[in-house]
Amino acid sequence: MMKIKCATGKAHGKIILMGEHAVVYGEPSIALPFPAVDMVATICEKEGPLTVDCSYYNGIASEMPEVLESLRTAILTALDALQKKSDNLSITIESSIPAERGMGSSAAVSVALTRALFRYFDAELTDERLLTLVNIAEKIAHGNPSGLDAAMTSGDDPLYFIKGKPFEKFPLNISACMIVGDTGITGQTREAVASIAQKLKGEQKDLYLNAIKTLGRLTGQAKCAIEENNPALLGKLMNEAHAELTFLDVSSKKLDQLVTAARSANALGAKLTGGGRGGCMIALAATQAEAKKVEQALQQAGAVRTWIYQMGGKKDAK
Ligand code: MEV
Numbered sequence: 001m002m003k004i005k006c007a008t009g010k011a012h013g014k015i016i017l018m019g020e021h022a023v024v025y026g027e028p029s030i031a032l033p034f035p036a037v038d039m040v041a042t043i044c045e046k047e048g049p050l051t052v053d054c055s056y057y058n059g060i061a062s063e064m065p066e067v068l069e070s071l072r073t074a075i076l077t078a079l080d081a082l083q084k085k086s087d088n089l090s091i092t093i094e095s096s097i098p099a100e101r102g103m104g105s106s107a108a109v110s111v112a113l114t115r116a117l118f119r120y121f122d123a124e125l126t127d128e129r130l131l132t133l134v135n136i137a138e139k140i141a142h143g144n145p146s147g148l149d150a151a152m153t154s155g156d157d158p159l160y161f162i163k164g165k166p167f168e169k170f171p172l173n174i175s176a177c178m179i180v181g182d183t184g185i186t187g188q189t190r191e192a193v194a195s196i197a198q199k200l201k202g203e204q205k206d207l208y209l210n211a212i213k214t215l216g217r218l219t220g221q222a223k224c225a226i227e228e229n230n231p232a233l234l235g236k237l238m239n240e241a242h243a244e245l246t247f248l249d250v251s252s253k254k255l256d257q258l259v260t261a262a263r264s265a266n267a268l269g270a271k272l273t274g275g276g277r278g279g280c281m282i283a284l285a286a287t288q289a290e291a292k293k294v295e296q297a298l299q300q301a302g303a304v305r306t307w308i309y310q311m312g313g314k315k316d317a318k
Helices: 065-082 105-120 127-142 148-154 189-199 205-227 231-247 253-264 288-300
Strands: 006-018 029-045 051-055 089-095 159-161 177-182 269-273 280-285 305-310
Touching (some): 006 105, 006 177, 006 205, 006 231, 006 280, 029 105, 029 148, 029 205, 051 065, 065 105, 065 127, 089 105, 105 127, 105 148, 127 189, 148 159, 177 288, 189 205, 205 231, 231 280, 253 269, 253 288, 280 288
Parallel strands (some): 051 089
Antiparallel strands (some): 006 029, 029 089, 029 159, 177 280, 177 305, 269 280
16 A cells, blocks of 8 residues: 655644733743643645645634634745645644633644644754744734744743743743633634734823833743742732733633632632633642642633643742
């Protein structure tokens, strides 16, 4: 039997700990790769025109126009760079990253596809080129991306990330667990980013600019809290960041309900993560046992999926 030529490319999810939205305006952010959810693109040769099969999470995402647009853009951007045509290819996308939930699914689909297509055509792909291509696709999908999602879904290290600056690896050596809760509601990052851009041009622009600056300052303080292994302080800063993001109108009723449920279950802090307006929230707990209680509270408050992520610290928390 003749062997069919195939190649695969992978990417994982991402979580923004601090600094979403403000990062678009040059403020710092802290984010981490989230390999608990991932994406695999497989390219195989076949007769005839391109076919794309996406069995995204529960098959739901493949019906969403935004997701199809991200996919289309990612395929065309990579093929254009390779100077190849889409004929005689079949593409299969398998993903456990829930789409449009602030976990980086649109960047991840682009990372996985670009890696698979370059591998399929035996072309060299440096990290720099990968990021350039993914950010072209992200610009079309998200309007004005900071580049954070591309960096996080393709890289293996948590970063202290400032737009346009060299990446700074930032190990999250803090004795704490992060709990992630999915509202089950899609949030359009593009719209959320655009609405803040509008606010920054409006009558109350100084107030909104102040919120962006405050988010940047909170991220700087969060960096120190992590370096000092102080989860209680990090939790407090997360609460303050959620208040600023709420002021910028990128939270939602369901996100606020989950954040409140986490805090009522003694989380050290809780906030939305990613673009907001739906999607996911994160909470911080000092121990695995505390994290389990927070997770249960989130499930009771209606989170459709939850994850517990052990952060890197080994020392006792302050
Ligand atoms: C989206 O995951 C993160 C945002 O800060 C947008 C961006 O950084 O491009 C909201």
